[in-house]
Amino acid sequence: MGEMSMGSMVLALAAGVVIGIVFQSLKIPSPAPPFLGLLGLAGMFLGQRLIPWIQHLLNSK
Known part of the structure; x- marks a missing residue:
């Protein structure tokens, strides 16, 4: 990515x-209530950032 x-x-x-x-x-x-749509987008963004961050933490040890 x-x-x-x-x-x-x-x-x-x-x-x-x-x-x-x-x-x-x-x-x-x-198609979705604005708050729920934004919350879903925030979750997607955090999820995309979370995996590389975890991989970095595991590889640095």
Whole structure:
């Protein structure tokens, strides 16, 4: 797993904004409550960071 580039982050943010605009303009409800969606994303982010951190700890001993 490589580091995420700034371009990837901007592209992801832009895609989210576009999808948000489409959902709002078509009056489609969000597929998940905003808080739960953000909580899920935070969990995914932490999970991605947790495994390399644990591997680093195990390899440093």
